[in-house]
Amino acid sequence: MTSLNGKPSSLIPDFDKLSIDERLRHVERFAGLSEEDMQQLRAPSNLDRELANHMIENMVATIAIPVGVATGLRIDGEEFLVPMATEESWIISAVGNAAQACHDTGGFTTSASGSCMIAQVQLLGLTNPHSARIAILEKRNEIAAECAACDPTLTRFGGGFHDLEVRILGEGADAMVVVHLIIDCRDAMGANTVNTMAERIAPKLQAWTGGRPALRILSNLADRRLVRARATWIPEALGGEAVRDAILEAYRFAEVDPYRAVTNNKGIMNCVSAVVLATGNDTRAVEAAAHGYAAASGRIRSLTKWEVAPDGALAGSIELPMPVGLVGGAVKIHPTARALVAILGVKSAEHLGRIIAAIGLAANFAALKALSTHGIQKDFMAHHARNFAIGAGATGDEIDLVARSLVERRSISTAAAEQVLAEVRKSR
Structure with missing residues (x-):
C-alpha cells in the first residue's frame, strides 16, 4: 500500500x-x-x-x-x-x-x-545596573564577533549569534544583570556551543561594566x-x-x-x-x-x-x-x-x-x-499483564498464556501471576 x-x-x-x-x-x-x-x-x-x-x-x-x-x-x-x-x-x-x-x-x-538557544551570563556587584545594561547593548556587534569566533563552522552554515538581551533582576545591593546570548544552533542541540560562547564573552562583560561574572551557562527553558x-x-x-x-x-x-x-x-x-x-x-x-x-x-x-x-x-x-x-x-x-x-x-x-x-x-x-471513556487501566493493564507474567517467572509461550488469564480474571498482580503460572505448569 x-x-x-x-x-x-x-x-x-x-x-x-x-x-x-x-x-x-x-x-x-x-x-x-x-x-x-x-x-x-x-x-x-x-x-x-x-x-x-x-x-x-x-x-x-x-x-x-x-x-x-x-x-x-x-x-x-x-x-x-x-x-x-x-x-x-x-x-x-x-x-x-x-x-x-x-x-x-x-x-x-x-x-x-526556530532553532535558537539561550546562553546566560550573570553579573554581580554592580551599583549601576541600568547603565551597565545600556553599555552592554551598545557592544552588540563586538559580542556577535566574539561568538562567531567561537564556532566559525556554525556561522558558515547560517547559525551562530542571533540576538542579545540584557535583563536586570532584583533591586539595590541584590540587583544582578543577566545577559542573554541568543544563539541559532541549527542542527545541534547546542549546549556545548552556547556554554563556550558564554565563557568567552564573560571577561569582556566584566571589562565593559565592572561587574563580576558568576554563572555562565545555557538556559534549558528553550522558548526560542x-x-x-x-x-x-x-x-x-x-x-x-x-x-x-x-x-x-x-x-x-x-x-x-x-x-x-x-x-x-x-x-x-x-x-x-x-x-x-x-x-x-x-x-x-x-x-x-x-x-x-x-x-x-x-x-x-x-x-x-x-x-x-x-x-x-x-x-x-x-x-x-x-x-x-x-x-x-x-x-x-x-x-x-x-x-x-x-x-x-x-x-x-x-x-x-x-x-x-x-x-x-x-x-x-x-x-x-x-x-x-473506559478508564486508563483497561488499556494499560492489559499490556502490563505481560510484565507481571515475566516477573512471576514465566518464559516463552507461558508469558502470553499467563497474561491473557490475568486480563480475563481482571486480577493483575504479582500474586495472581504466580498463581496462574503455577496452574499453567501444573496442567502441562
Whole structure:
C-alpha cells in the first residue's frame, strides 16, 4: 500500500502480531535502511562496550531499552514510522491508534519557531545596573564577533549569534544583570556551543561594566525553539459526539487544576521522551524545557489545547520547546541511534522536533480518550499483564498464556501471576 506521494504507507495492518524479524523487514522496506543499519538493529547488544566506556565515566555495563515503532503517522502530508525507546506498556500502540484515527482526514500539521538557544551570563556587584545594561547593548556587534569566533563552522552554515538581551533582576545591593546570548544552533542541540560562547564573552562583560561574572551557562527553558502540531478527529472516528465532549471535559480539568495538569503533561512526555531517547537526544533537557514552559504563566497548564472545530470535529494542538539535535552528542556516536534516525529519514533537527510534537499530541489524545471513556487501566493493564507474567517467572509461550488469564480474571498482580503460572505448569 502506498500513499499519494508514492512513499509506502505507514499503515501496517496487525503490525503488533508480526514476528520481530517481520516487523524489521517492514521497517527496512519503508525506510530503505542499509544492511549495516539492519545488522545493528538485529544485534543482541546495541552498544559496543568500548564505545560505551568512552561515552561516560566508570562504565561497567550497558542497559537495553525496548524500541518499538509507532505506525500510521501522517505528518505534513508524509508517511512516517516513528521509533520509540521505552519500557512503558501501551503508549506505542496508543500513539498508533490516535494517528490512525486522524490519518484519513489529513493527519498532523506541524511548524516550528526556530532553532535558537539561550546562553546566560550573570553579573554581580554592580551599583549601576541600568547603565551597565545600556553599555552592554551598545557592544552588540563586538559580542556577535566574539561568538562567531567561537564556532566559525556554525556561522558558515547560517547559525551562530542571533540576538542579545540584557535583563536586570532584583533591586539595590541584590540587583544582578543577566545577559542573554541568543544563539541559532541549527542542527545541534547546542549546549556545548552556547556554554563556550558564554565563557568567552564573560571577561569582556566584566571589562565593559565592572561587574563580576558568576554563572555562565545555557538556559534549558528553550522558548526560542518551539515546535507545534495540530490535528482534527471527526466524531465518527472518536465514537460519537459524546466521546468528543468527554475528552473536552477531561482537558478542561487539566487546564484548571495543577494536580491534573502535571499528570496530563507527564503522559505527553512518556511518548515525547521515548522518541527523544531513541534518537540519542537529551531526555532531561527536553523534559525540563517542557515542564518549565507549561508553567510559564505562573501556574502549570496543559501543553495541549482541545476545542471543537466549526464542522464539529475535535481539534487538538500542542506547543512545547524541543531542544534536540542531529549532530554532536550521542546521536552521532551511538550506532543504534543513527539507525533509528534513519527510520525517520529526517534531515534537520527542526524536522525531528516537529515529528516529536505530533507524537506528543497523539499521546495526549489517546490518554484523554481512554480516561474519559473506559478508564486508563483497561488499556494499560492489559499490556502490563505481560510484565507481571515475566516477573512471576514465566518464559516463552507461558508469558502470553499467563497474561491473557490475568486480563480475563481482571486480577493483575504479582500474586495472581504466580498463581496462574503455577496452574499453567501444573496442567502441562
